Structures are given as structure tokens and as C-alpha cells.
Amino acid sequence: MSGKDEYYNRAKQQGYRARSAYKLKQLDRELELLPYGATVVDLGAAPGGWMQVAAEEVGSGGRVVGVDLQRIDDIEDVPAAVETVRGDMTEDDTKAEVREVAGGDVDVVVSDMAPNMTGEYNLDQARSVYLAQQALATARDLLTPGGHFAVKVFEGPDFDAFVEDVEESFSFVRVTSPDASRESSSELYVVGKNYVNAPVAAGDTLTVTVEDEGKEGDGIAYVEGFTVFVSGASEGDELEVEIEDVKPNYAFASKV
Template sequence: AAPGGWLQVAAELAGETGTVVGVDRQRIDPIEGVETVRGDMTDEETRGEIVDRVREADIVVSDMAPDMTGEYELDHARSVHLARTAFETALELLAPGGDVVAKVFEGPDVDDLRADIDEEFEYVRSVHPEASRDASSELYLVGKGRLTAPVAEGDRIEVDVVEVGDEGDAIAKVDGYTIFVPGAEAGTTVEVRVTDVKPRFGFAELVE
């Protein structure tokens, strides 16, 4: 966001091999290693431009905040709307295992947003910035590990075991997604219950 503090940090972390794209309604002064777009992320046209330009991202960071009215409930609701916009954009852009960070003002609607993020990521945390911890109601919701697995914890499915790994766990594939199944044998078809889902692989146990 203007004047580009977050973007400067992102550019340093991305290095020469990474790409950083920043969006703001105001003009952003040129920053080395950063592509900028002047637009409003609540506007479908702007979001579409970002999705087309970025295609796939490792992290989406939102520092969006509403124009303050002084009415806390209204300001809170607007901040949640902006954070949800960032979250929904992240779902379109993030690669498996990617992360999202979104600023929001504390209030009653944060719990629902946090729960929605938690469903799509390995876990979610609430972080209060050190600089504003004592004087501000703002916090950042951090979703780690975008989940794109074709299975969910608790699913009972039938899988074909394709091989046994070096550690002795059998390996099955579901739409290209790897599931480790201890105790199964290569070349067999078994029924399993999914016990844990990670961004790029999961675990299951044999169903007796």
C-alpha cells in the first residue's frame, strides 16, 4: 500500500528471482523489483487484472483498511469486508502450501472470517503488531499452508497403493495427491480413513 512500506519488505524477501505485485487506490512511487497496479481490490475488474497478471502466488498480503468514520461497528464491518476480499483473492491465486496475511479490526465478525480461513489453510493465527499492540484494535489474520487436497480429514476412500517408500510407508495417489498409508502393500487396493491433510501430502490408516 502507498507509500509502499510492505512492498519494499516483500521485494527484499523475494530477491532477484521473485516477483512482487502491489495494488493501491493511490499512486505508488516506483520501487525496484515491484510491479504496481493502481486500482481498488473490491472492484472485480482490478481483481481480474491481478489474477491474470499473477496467475499463481506464494503469499498474498493485505494491509487494506477502510476510510475511518469514527463509528466502531461500521469501521469494523468494513475492515472485515476488505480482509475477506483479500482472503477470496488468495484462494484464487495461491499455490498449494501458500500463505495469506490480512489486516482486520477486532470485533464480533472476526471469528467467522477466521473460521473460513481455517477451513482452507493448514492453520490460522491472529497476530497483533508490536507497534500498535497497546493503542490499536488492528490485528493480522495469518493463514499458513493453503490446502488444495482432493481429500479431507475423516474421509473413507478406496486407494491403489503404487509403491512403498524408503521409510516403509505405502504410497497411494488420489488425483495426483500423495497419501501415506502405513502397513499397506504395494500393488494392493485398500480402504483407508484419512487422518491428516497437509498442503502437498496426507496420511491415512487402513480400515479393517
């Protein structure tokens, strides 16, 4: 039995709307993408196979919001709260509606979007990268610090540059190909974990004022409200520092 038949038949037997559901299952098993209680936004969600998996994994404490230009039939018999938004995720009105439906922080953004295939690989690949870039922009708009992201991209020109873009926003990035992907497919999945939405980056030098002292004795400064721990500094110091490491909610720096 071919891989295609195996996952197609398994989806039919287990009630998933698409064989692609197993790709998200495998991504979650490998990389712990969907924590219990998370709020997940699924871009290009029709017909809803990824929404089914996400709802199972985040459980009764979680919420799943599916977004697509196509209508998505109601998803039932899953533990999480599930809602859909019909619209174009590149439009501000749709993003605003997603934020409202999500009801607060978004913990995970996933996208299995693919372009309408023309059969001309270079064109299809370029469109795939464009869709992935739109998904990344959406993730940056919606994710809470520490959140996760997964997106499908066709391998080819600009793929490495796209991965570098993801690396700018997440502290952990992995490129992987789930077993459920067809052997003939050039699709890869880029997964980013621990979203960093910081006004500073490693290597930056800047002048800060130490306003407090941490439990470990480091000075604490704030850059646009973002916490920076400065080793060997005391409250009241004004000094130039270099950013050494950036985490989702804080950074470490040393005196220059």
C-alpha cells in the first residue's frame, strides 16, 4: 500500500477531514507544538483536518480558531472550543476578527497553506514562499511571547532566506518533513518555538539606566518596557551595555 493510500484510508477510518491531519500529529509528537490549554490559530484551515488535531491536543482548556476564505463546516466531538473566521488573513479586518474570536493571547499559529498549483515548479515554489511569509507576518502580529509557529514551504530558491527570517523571531527553529508527506513532495515544514518579541537583539550596544536589582544580584534595566538583566551593575547606574542573549520575556547584557 502506498503512503498516500495509507494516510488517506487512515483519515477516513479515524474521522479526519484530510490526510494532512497526520502531518500535524507528527509535528506535534516530534516538537511538542500544541501544549494543553493553548489557543491555536490555523491559517488556510479548510477543510479542517488540522483544526481537528489541534483541538484534540490542546484539550478542554484550549481554543482553536480556523481561518480561510472557504467555508469550514462545523467541527464537533472535540474537547476544545472551536471557531472559524471566513476571510483573508492578510487583511487587517480579518486579523482584528481573529484577535476578537481568540479572546486574548494566541499561543500557536500554524499554516498548511499551499498555492493553487500551475505545474510550473519555480512559480509554485515562489508562491509557496510568499504564503509562508504572510503566515510568518501573521504569527508576529498575533503570538504572545514564547509562542510557537509551524508553516509549510516548498523547497527551492529563497527557502533558506525564509528560514533565516523565522530564526530572527524564534529562539528555536527546526526544518522537518513528516512521514505523512508524500515521497514525491518537495514540501518542508519550518517550526519556530519560543517567540521573541523584543526591542533588542544579541550584539546590540545601548545605554541603559539600572532601575532595580534582581534576585541573583544583577541590575535590571528596561528598554521599551522589556527587561534587561545587566551583570555586575547596581541600581542607579547609567552605563553602556552589550546584549548577549535574548529570551522571550527578557535579555542578558554585560557592561561594555
